[in-house]
Amino acid sequence: MSVDHEVLAERLRVAYRSGPVPPLRDGLRPDDADGAYAVQSINTRYWVAQGRRIIGRKIGLTSESVQRQLGVSQPDFGIVFHDTLIDDGGSLDPKTLLQPRIEAEIALILGKDLAQREPSFSDVLAATEYVLPALEVCDSRISDWKITFADTVADNASSAFVVLGRQPHAASGLDLWSCGMVMEIDGRVVSTGVGAACLGHPFAAAAWLARTLRARDEPLRAGDLLMTGALGPMVALKPGAQVRATVGGLGTVALNVTASK
Secondary structure (H helix, E strand, C coil), X not given: CCCCHHHHHHXXXXXXXXXXXXXXXXXXXXXXXXXXXXXXXXHHHHHHHCCCXXXXXXXXXXXXXXXXXXXXXXXXEEEEEHHHEECCCCEECHHHCCCCEEEEEEXXXXXXXXXXXXXXXXXXXXXXXXXXXEEEEECCCEHHHCCCHHHHHHCHHHEEEEEECCCCECCCCCCCCCXXXXXXXXXXXXXXXXXXXXXCCHHHHHHHHHHHHXXXXXXXXXXXXXXXXXXXXXXXXXXXXXXXXXXXXXXXXXXXXXXXX
16 A cells, blocks of 8 residues: 555655655655645645745756756756755755755746736746846755656755855846856866756746746745756765856856865
């Protein structure tokens, strides 16, 4: 008999402390989006009850290169909590991670609600207060990243930490389609990409999320942070790494991972 969603949710919570768990095949089919989001929602409610504060959403699996890496074929979304934010140039203790990877993204901060019935690209542009370069540290509570779509959705879209650049940029006039991205670790280029790799455009990715959440009666609101998805391949993150990403027109964002002791 398949285990229920509450059991799967608890299994993932325990994995944060005890280490990765096998794929959730005993409770979720690989394509079971409804069940996977139900597990994600159970844990979101649990963490909010524990005092964590939601500040936005992340879109995952927007880049074809990342989809190929993970063997999935559609985007997903997860929750961003305030306690996962790291200052630009700040440090991250590798002991807080299980099997981390990192990617460079474009982040949006909304100045207006996105509550239209069918939010569009233009609606996202009009609602965006400013744009930032960003890094997302992804992690999986599923052993060896052997995830299906359902596994990563249930696991809050394989989220861990977020780093936002310091300098905000007005959305109007930015070229977020052809802008290039270069991510370096210890001065070596490890990932490259462009804005168009993110579902065709970061605003297109945000519009997809806005429509998806509006259909769930969970519209995006003013002040929300939107992590719009990877611009290039994820890269394994090791202790002692110094990460720096540059996005054309937006500048740089950096993260230092402390060395193991």
